[in-house]
Amino acid sequence: xxxxxxxxxxxxxxxxxxxxxxxxxxxxxxxxxxxxxxxxxxxxxxxxxxxxxxxxxxxxxxxxxxxxxxxxx
Amino acid sequence: xxxxxxxxxxxxxxxxxxxxxxxxxxxxxxxxxxxxxxxxxxxxxxxxxxxxxxxxxxxxxxxxxxxxxxxxxxxxxxxxxxxxxxxxxxxxxxxxxxxxxxxxxxxxxxxxxxxxxxxxxxxxxxxxxxxxxxxxxxxxxxxxxxxxxxxxxxxxxxxxxxxxxxxxxxxxxxxxxxxxxxxxxxxxxxxxxxxxxxxxxxxxxxxxxxxxxxxxxxxxxxxxxxxxxxxxxxxxxxxxxxxxxxxxxxxxxxxxxxxxxxxxxxxxxxxxxxxxxxxxxxxxxxxxxxxxxxxxxxxxxxxxxxxxxxxxxxxxxxxxxxxxxxxxxxxxxxxxxxxxxxxxxxxxxxxxxxxxxxxxxxxxxxxxxxxxxxxxxxxxxxxxxxxxxxxxxxxxxxxxxxxxxxxxxxxxxxxxxxxxxxxxxxxxxxxxxxxxxxxxxxxxxxxxxxxxxxxxxxxxxxxxxxxxxxxxxxxxxxxxxxxxxxxxxxxxxxxxxxxxxxxxxxxxxxxxxxxxxxxxxxxxxxxxxxxxxxxxxxxxxxxxxxxxxxxxxxxxxxxxxxxxxxxxxxxxxxxxxxxxxxxxxxxxxxxxxxxxxxxxxxxxxxxxxxxxxxxxxxxxxxxxxxxxxxxxxxxxxxxxxxxxxxxxxxxxxxxxxxxxxxxxxxxxxxxxxxxxxxxxxxxxxxxxxxxxxxx
Numbered sequence: 001x002x003x004x005x006x007x008x009x010x011x012x013x014x015x016x017x018x019x020x021x022x023x024x025x026x027x028x029x030x031x032x033x034x035x036x037x038x039x040x041x042x043x044x045x046x047x048x049x050x051x052x053x054x055x056x057x058x059x060x061x062x063x064x065x066x067x068x069x070x071x072x073x
Numbered sequence: 074x075x076x077x078x079x080x081x082x083x084x085x086x087x088x089x090x091x092x093x094x095x096x097x098x099x100x101x102x103x104x105x106x107x108x109x110x111x112x113x114x115x116x117x118x119x120x121x122x123x124x125x126x127x128x129x130x131x132x133x134x135x136x137x138x139x140x141x142x143x144x145x146x147x148x149x150x151x152x153x154x155x156x157x158x159x160x161x162x163x164x165x166x167x168x169x170x171x172x173x174x175x176x177x178x179x180x181x182x183x184x185x186x187x188x189x190x191x192x193x194x195x196x197x198x199x200x201x202x203x204x205x206x207x208x209x210x211x212x213x214x215x216x217x218x219x220x221x222x223x224x225x226x227x228x229x230x231x232x233x234x235x236x237x238x239x240x241x242x243x244x245x246x247x248x249x250x251x252x253x254x255x256x257x258x259x260x261x262x263x264x265x266x267x268x269x270x271x272x273x274x275x276x277x278x279x280x281x282x283x284x285x286x287x288x289x290x291x292x293x294x295x296x297x298x299x300x301x302x303x304x305x306x307x308x309x310x311x312x313x314x315x316x317x318x319x320x321x322x323x324x325x326x327x328x329x330x331x332x333x334x335x336x337x338x339x340x341x342x343x344x345x346x347x348x349x350x351x352x353x354x355x356x357x358x359x360x361x362x363x364x365x366x367x368x369x370x371x372x373x374x375x376x377x378x379x380x381x382x383x384x385x386x387x388x389x390x391x392x393x394x395x396x397x398x399x400x401x402x403x404x405x406x407x408x409x410x411x412x413x414x415x416x417x418x419x420x421x422x423x424x425x426x427x428x429x430x431x432x433x434x435x436x437x438x439x440x441x442x443x444x445x446x447x448x449x450x451x452x453x454x455x456x457x458x459x460x461x462x463x464x465x466x467x468x469x470x471x472x473x474x475x476x477x478x479x480x481x482x483x484x485x486x487x488x489x490x491x492x493x494x495x496x497x498x499x500x501x502x503x504x505x506x507x508x509x510x511x512x513x514x515x516x517x518x519x520x521x522x523x524x525x526x527x528x529x530x531x532x533x534x535x536x537x538x539x540x541x542x543x544x545x546x547x548x549x550x551x552x553x554x555x556x557x558x559x560x561x562x563x564x565x566x567x568x569x570x571x572x573x574x575x576x577x578x579x580x581x582x583x584x585x586x587x588x589x590x591x592x593x594x595x596x597x598x599x600x601x602x603x604x605x606x607x608x609x610x611x612x613x614x615x616x617x618x619x620x621x622x623x624x625x626x627x628x629x630x631x632x633x634x635x636x637x638x639x640x641x642x643x644x645x646x647x648x649x650x651x652x653x654x655x656x657x658x659x660x661x662x663x664x665x666x667x668x669x670x671x672x673x674x675x676x677x678x679x680x681x682x683x684x685x686x687x688x689x690x691x692x693x694x695x696x697x698x699x700x701x702x703x704x705x706x707x708x709x710x711x712x713x714x715x716x717x718x719x720x721x722x723x724x725x726x727x728x729x730x731x732x733x734x735x736x737x738x739x740x741x742x743x744x745x746x747x748x749x750x751x752x753x754x755x756x757x758x759x760x761x762x763x764x765x766x767x768x
Contacts, residue, residue, distance in 0.1 A: 061526060
């Protein structure tokens with residue numbers, strides 16, 4: 001599954017993904033392969049997904065979230 | 074001591090992740106007016122200041138916030154450049170106590186540079202509020218550099234910080250500075266870190282050099298190969314190649330799939346070296362035995378998820394953070410702040426609450442403007458009457474001048490200043506509270522129709538204050554397409570506080586229909602956004618934004634910020650408005666503008682306004698707020714004022730903004746924006762003339 005399909009309250013592990021350039025901006029915010037994130041909110045009408053990663057809150061647009069593979073932790 | 078060392082200032086650079094409080098520390102240290110806000114990306118350029126140090130003046134540089142040294146963003150390049158130029162004698166690495174593990178990632182990268190460093194542990198109060206206590210001594214031991222805990226917003230910890238800075242300055246005062254080039258001789262510093270070194274000053278400095286991270290065996294073996302090669306091709310001086318240690322360069326290579334132009338321009342030798350390395354790997358003879366496929370620039374690592382060094386550094390940062398965190402009395406009861414955050418961050422409650430906040434802000438600004446306009450007008454009436462009486466006594470040019478003075482002087486105070494104060498105050502509160510990034514998240518879905526990520530709401534809203542800083546703020550957006558779209562929207566359709574003020578003046582003076590003018594701006598905004606949005610490509614159109622915790626705005630910060638931005642009112646708004654007013658009256662009196670009446674057959678037929686009004690459109694390219702001011706001085710009907718007001722509102726960016734756009738995005742982009750602006754302004758005129766009834 002991808003981060004775009006996650007529901008609020010989910011605890012997820014970020015999976016490795018090819019094409020590192022695209023997601024490099026997310027690494028900087030603590031969303032790295034192997035890291036655990038918690039989904040805080042999922043905005044309606046395909047709005048952004050808000051997660052807690054490494055002690056901070058990060059909002060990610062749905063289009064980008066669809067590129068982040070995750071599995072349930 | 075040679076004269077070269079005399080002329081070179083001891084230089085301190087503030088480096089840290091976004092929104093950790095670099096600018097607050099900058100203001101504390103230097104008293105300079107760096108803008109402080111509660112959202113990432115406030116500082117997009119370098120701010121410099123000077124303070125009196127122990128042995129002479131100290132130059133302090135505030136750099137844009139960066140999450141790491143290897144991300145490829147405009148901010149990162151600015152900060153990288155500062156560190157690359159080799160002018161920095163001491164890094165003040167500002168970290169956030171509340172999110173220590175993440176902050177330490179950058180700290181560990183900075184340690185690789187082997188520049189003396191002090192770690193500032195900021196926002197200690199926030200950490201304590203979250204129930205964390207941090208063993209500062211232990212952290213300092215693990216990093217190998219002094220750690221200064223601070224609550225910068227309250228000034229706590231400043232004295233200790235200054236003392237530490239002075240220590241480094243004194244230690245560096247003579248001996249360690251290279252007598253040939255005036256640069257800090259890092260080779261002598263590293264040698265000084267061995268106990269056999271006798272020089273006391275250098276020994277003192279060693280305490281600030283820290284302990285760079287050791288990676289796993291796999292990584293270290295590759296680093297060794299790379300450092301040897303770098304050592305062979307780049308001439309070294311005192312253990313450093315240029316301003317980097319060979320190790321720092323090698324690590325940089327491992328983490329980049331492409332080389333920065335900046336780095337290659339400093340180290341041109343690296344290009345061929347990387348190519349050779351890559352061809353050795355491609356030909357099946359990897360230079361490194363037991364390849365772990367973790368070097369970003371190596372062709373064998375195509376399928377690797379992340380550079381191994383990044384992952385190991387993340388782990389190390391977490392280990393250190395875990396080792397120094399003493400979870401004391403974890404407060405189970407959550408304060409009002411956390412409750413409010415939870416309400417705002419849940420879409421169901423957050424969207425209406427944030428929408429309501431924006432609406433209240435808007436109403437508040439409008440009410441304040443109306444209130445201020447009334448009372449300032451009352452106060453200014455005797456003055457206006459005196460001038461009017463004097464004007465009646467005179468004839469010709471002098472009479473025109475006397476008539477224009479009250480308009481030119483009083484109007485800025487009645488409508489422009491209240492608009493600026495109201496909007497700047499509202500903006501400062503939104504910025505400081507942490508509501509702005511939340512509004513950006515809320516707007517993300519709507520902005521996506523314009524091909525823009527939600528965070529572009531921030532420069533758009535800032536544009537209602539003044540557009541120049543808003544254009545600078547677009548740097549926080551990573552994509553070029555997106556920066557152009559937002560600049561075009563800002564330049565053409567968003568009114569700044571000053572012009573908004575005078576436009577409302579058109580309503581009072583000529584009974585112009587303000588809803589029509591505002592509506593024109595809004596319609597053009599949407600149409601322009603939708604059509605430009607189709608050009609938006611790539612991953613940068615998606616939102617990625619850190620949401621800071623909510624914070625109660627500090628009244629003194631809000632006031633000082635509003636006051637600082639209001640300087641522009643006296644600096645250029647007031648003088649230019651007075652000049653415009655006088656200029657138009659004089660031109661009218663001299664009959665110069667009547668020449669434009671020749672345009673009347675065309676302009677009245679198509680736009681419904683006299684040729685003179687078109688001067689307003691033209692003048693707005695110099696200063697946007699001068700456009701409506703020209704109209705104020707013309708004899709207009711309500712309908713003419715409405716159409717001309719809308720045409721002036723949707724028109725070219727002012728000169729300062731034009732120059733900024735040209736510099737930031739190229740003069741081609743500016744030409745496009747000018748073309749669009751002129752076209753849209755005419756279209757607005759033609760359409761309004763066609764649909765507006767005579768009133």
